[in-house]
Amino acid sequence: xxxxxxxxxxxxxxxxxxxxxxxxxxxxxxxxxxxxxxxxxxxxxxxxxxxxxxxxxxxxxxxxxxxxxxxxxxxxxxxxxxxxxxxxxxxxxxxxxxxxxxxxxxxxxxxxxxxxxxxxxxxxxxxxxxxxxxxxxxxxxxxxxxxxxxxxxxxxxxxxxxxxxxxxxxxxxxxxxxxxxxxxxxxxxxxxxxxxxxxxxxxxxxxxxxxxxxxxxxxxxxxxxxxxxxxxxxxxxxxxxxxxxxxxxxxxxxxxxxxxxxxxx
Amino acid sequence: xxxxxxxxxxxxxxxxxxxxxxxxxxxxxxxxxxxxxxxxxxxxxxxxxxxxxxxxxxxxxxxxxxxxxxxxxxxxxxxxxxxxxxxxxxxxxxxxxxxxxxxxxxxxxxxxxxxxxxxxxxxxxxxxxxxxxxxxxxxxxxxxxxxxxxxxxxxxxxxxxxxxxxxxxxxxxxxxxxxxxxxxxxxxxxxxxxxxxxxxxxxxxxxxxxxxxxxxxxxxxxxxxxxxxxxxxxxxxxxxxxxxxxxxxxxxxxxxxxxxxxxxxxxxxxxxxxxxxxxxxxxxxxxxxxxxxxxxxxxxxxxxxxxxxxxxxxxxxxxxxxxxxxxxxxxxxxxxxxxxxxxxxxxxxxxxxxxxxxxx
Numbered sequence: 001x002x003x004x005x006x007x008x009x010x011x012x013x014x015x016x017x018x019x020x021x022x023x024x025x026x027x028x029x030x031x032x033x034x035x036x037x038x039x040x041x042x043x044x045x046x047x048x049x050x051x052x053x054x055x056x057x058x059x060x061x062x063x064x065x066x067x068x069x070x071x072x073x074x075x076x077x078x079x080x081x082x083x084x085x086x087x088x089x090x091x092x093x094x095x096x097x098x099x100x101x102x103x104x105x106x107x108x109x110x111x112x113x114x115x116x117x118x119x120x121x122x123x124x125x126x127x128x129x130x131x132x133x134x135x136x137x138x139x140x141x142x143x144x145x146x147x148x149x150x151x152x153x154x155x156x157x158x159x160x161x162x163x164x165x166x167x168x169x170x171x172x173x174x175x176x177x178x179x180x181x182x183x184x185x186x187x188x189x190x191x192x193x194x195x196x197x198x199x200x201x202x203x204x205x206x207x208x209x210x211x212x213x214x215x216x217x218x219x220x221x222x223x224x225x226x227x228x229x230x231x232x233x234x235x236x237x238x239x240x241x242x243x244x245x246x247x248x249x250x251x252x253x254x255x256x257x258x259x260x261x262x263x264x265x
Numbered sequence: 266x267x268x269x270x271x272x273x274x275x276x277x278x279x280x281x282x283x284x285x286x287x288x289x290x291x292x293x294x295x296x297x298x299x300x301x302x303x304x305x306x307x308x309x310x311x312x313x314x315x316x317x318x319x320x321x322x323x324x325x326x327x328x329x330x331x332x333x334x335x336x337x338x339x340x341x342x343x344x345x346x347x348x349x350x351x352x353x354x355x356x357x358x359x360x361x362x363x364x365x366x367x368x369x370x371x372x373x374x375x376x377x378x379x380x381x382x383x384x385x386x387x388x389x390x391x392x393x394x395x396x397x398x399x400x401x402x403x404x405x406x407x408x409x410x411x412x413x414x415x416x417x418x419x420x421x422x423x424x425x426x427x428x429x430x431x432x433x434x435x436x437x438x439x440x441x442x443x444x445x446x447x448x449x450x451x452x453x454x455x456x457x458x459x460x461x462x463x464x465x466x467x468x469x470x471x472x473x474x475x476x477x478x479x480x481x482x483x484x485x486x487x488x489x490x491x492x493x494x495x496x497x498x499x500x501x502x503x504x505x506x507x508x509x510x511x512x513x514x515x516x517x518x519x520x521x522x523x524x525x526x527x528x529x530x531x532x533x534x535x536x537x538x539x540x541x542x543x544x545x546x547x548x549x550x551x552x553x554x555x556x557x558x559x560x561x562x563x564x565x566x567x568x569x570x571x572x573x574x575x576x577x578x579x580x581x582x583x584x585x586x587x588x589x590x591x592x593x594x595x596x597x598x599x600x601x602x603x604x605x606x607x608x609x610x611x612x613x614x615x616x617x618x619x620x621x622x623x624x625x
Contacts, residue, residue, distance in 0.1 A: 091490055106487075129498055
């Protein structure tokens with residue numbers, strides 16, 4: 001299986017670095033009186049592939065939104081590659097190597113596949129405010145083609161996104177997340193709504209990511225989640241419920257009772 | 266809309282060898298020729314008053330179109346930005362109010378006027394981009410109203426209610442630019458440059474990003490874009506166009522007063538942009554010519570049928586209502602629908618489209 005070519009992070013991404021890609025300390029997010037997530041403490045090492053599992057309403061997507069900067073946490077700290085980004089806007093976190101995909105595809109339906117990937121590549125490169133059109137020699141254009149090929153959408157390069165199948169849109173979401181030099185990607189239910197063939201393709205894409213890219217994946221499909229993750233965090237009612245390897249989580253009686261639905265009792 | 270022109274994918278790819286002008290349709294060439302040779306057939310009134318005013322209002326409406334059509338921000342400050350540039354020309358340059366005008370050379374006061382108006386528009390943008398939809402309209406309208414009342418009440422800088430008169434363009438290259446034909450070409454040239462700049466930028470990274478921000482700001486932030494900064498930059502770009510339009514406007518009228526940026530004038534720019542079609546740059550000029558023709562000739566028409574000439578605004582208002590009711594995307598929307606219907610009209614027996622792939 002070929003490994004997707006992703007540029008390695010450059011030193012200007014962040015001068016502050018540690019062995020951990022993501023550190024959450026006591027992160028809480030309140031919506032009025034409702035605590036969507038409470039006192040979440042979690043560490044993801046650089047290059048680690050982690051699954052976050054839990055039933056609907058467990059707070060997984062809120063956790064992602066806090067990490068990406070869509071919401072600021074009510075309390076607690078979020079450190080990205082050693083730097084406290086708790087109050088950083090979303091775009092500052094993205095420029096530090098964080099990427100995410102969305103549960104519901106948030107693509108630009110009126111633009112082509114190449115334009116969508118171009119926007120993603122331009123967002124993490126220079127020339128965002130350029131008033132001059134892209135030249136043929138612009139390296140961003142080459143990168144766009146590479147990313148489209150990496151998610152097997154070459155034949156749909158000039159297709160409007162609104163005309164893509166659902167599965168292709170999910171693949172395009174991944175291409176957007178791979179733009180630039182990602183170091184940590186948050187995948188929010190990437191397999192939702194995919195056919196078995198498309199799921200296999202997704203697993204191939206995820207497992208062929210370069211080793212320096214870590215990711216956290218929210219996924220309801222246990223087959224996908226446990227095959228692509230090396231560690232698992234279980235969430236329940238906005239809190240971390242269990243952590244362990246996929247095997248430990250799979251064999252944990254409490255998890256089975258709560259989530260997998262075939263406990264002993 | 267493919268923003269990135271795809272590199273040649275095959276050996277026989279021909280697009281690369283195409284010249285830029287081959288992509289321009291015949292209609293545009295005809296329009297360009299008609300506008301270039303207009304002075305040969307049109308009288309001074311039509312050149313100066315109808316077309317000159319159309320190009321000026323079209324530019325100011327174009328600045329609104331850029332913000333609304335590409336950025337999703339309906340700003341009512343554009344006329345105030347234009348008036349600010351006009352005032353700065355009068356203040357830093359020459360006017361009949363010699364006590365207040367500083368008499369600087371044109372190469373100082375022109376860039377200064379554009380710069381100050383752009384800063385003004387950008388600052389308003391910095392406030393307005395923190396709001397959405399109706400609130401953007403309201404905040405820009407509030408600032409436009411404040412600007413109007415401030416210029417009317419301030420005598421030490423803006424000369425209050427009277428404003429400035431005898432503000433005329435400098436005589437460059439020995440040409441009196443306020444004569445109908447030179448002024449026609451001056452406004453045509455500026456309008457063309459502004460139009461081409463907007464079309465070009467709309468497909469450059471900045472314009473593409475702006476359209477992404479319009480469609481999905483949250484996603485754009487998640488792609489690494491500073492959404493607020495992009496919106497403010499869009500105000501700056503639009504302000505430059507509005508400022509140039511404002512300078513031409515003060516030269517055409519040879520005066521500037523608070524009424525230039527009064528509430529009615531501010532709303533007129535929105536009406537012009539909506540009538541033409543706020544989604545595309547050419548819509549601003551289509552709306553402008555409709556507005557100018559109605560404003561110029563409707564009073565005579567109304568008088569001829571025994572009504573007061575003052576009622577021409579009624580015609581504009583009715584036209585605006587009709588456009589909003591029947592074609593929210595303006596005259597251009599009507600045109601698009603007519604073309605779509607024409608393209609769909611096919612064989613009545615088979616129902617095949619005239620433009621369908623099976624057509625002979």
